[in-house]
Amino acid sequence: MTNTHDARTRLYEIVRTKSFVRGPVVLASGKESDHYFDMKPSMFDPEGADLLAELIFARISETGADIVGGLEMGAVPLITPISIASRRAGRPMPGFFVRKTVKDHGTRKLVEGLSDVAGKRVVIVEDVTTTGGSAMKAVEALTAAGATVTLVVSILDREEGAEKLYADAGIPFASLFKASEFLKS
Template sequence: MSKSAARARLAEIIRKRSFGRGEITLASGRKSDFYFNLKPTMLDPEGAALLAELTYEALKDDNLDFVGGLEMGAVPLAGAIAQLSWIKGHPIAAFFVRKKPKEHGARLAVEGLAKGETLQGKRIVIVEDVTTTGGSALKAVEAVREAGGEIVLVLTMVDREEGATEAFAEAGLEFRSLYKAGEFLKG
């Protein structure tokens, strides 16, 4: 399947499984008359495969060591990208950042690293399913920077186009998206 065909098919899946209309309160606290819940797409076999493929293609030339982001949205994405990157012979390891460290066990903020493994000096992309203001991704950025990682860019599946571009620019971070909310709002 060509990249444009894969992108069009994934948009269909997102529209059917993950996009809706109706008043909702977003993670940012804002009210909206439309929403994206990408989990049904990320956990659908075809949706997961297409997200991984398009994301991998968008990232393969960035010389990355790790892909990760804030739980919960980044977990299925990071895992799928890591798996596909191995299959493609260009491995990119995955991790995720807890919203708050567990109060038992190792009490880690960053999960998925083997004993003795660190993000120190590693090139990292933060992934997110849906981005509104960028606040959630910036929490992950902060945790990764505290762990010594170098943030190469932030990549979201859907940019709601409500301030994230400006927030990331202000933070000096490159920001890319697979889709913009406007693509789903027309029609």
């Protein structure tokens, strides 16, 4: 799709039908909620993956970032499609992911996929953002490794504190959707 509005409208339908669930759940933040967004079905859907990559890359391309990645596991299904979209657009952006903990074998790296992120401008992607704490772990790891985070972008912002967390940290934040868009329907 080339029309951003049409791509977003179609992606909304995919997320609504494949990833939005009403019912009690405990979130990664520890909070309880009466609704849940499980983005994996939308991210692993061929059309969903393509639309996500197109829309996120369009947002990322405005930042001048060199690389794209995020914290395992939520970001991992997004990274490769976004890298492919960047190549197709003539602006290749390699991908990486940040481990939650360093593995105890092999290279023992926290940042995987690239040999060095020092001096790079980075965009962090995430599937669902609640308080912002998960992606902030990736921000902290990359900053410690010498990278500059230019944007954190999420498929969906649950509107429960992430925007303020990133604003307070001086890091631009964006999302493709807000939870309120789904809760009103």
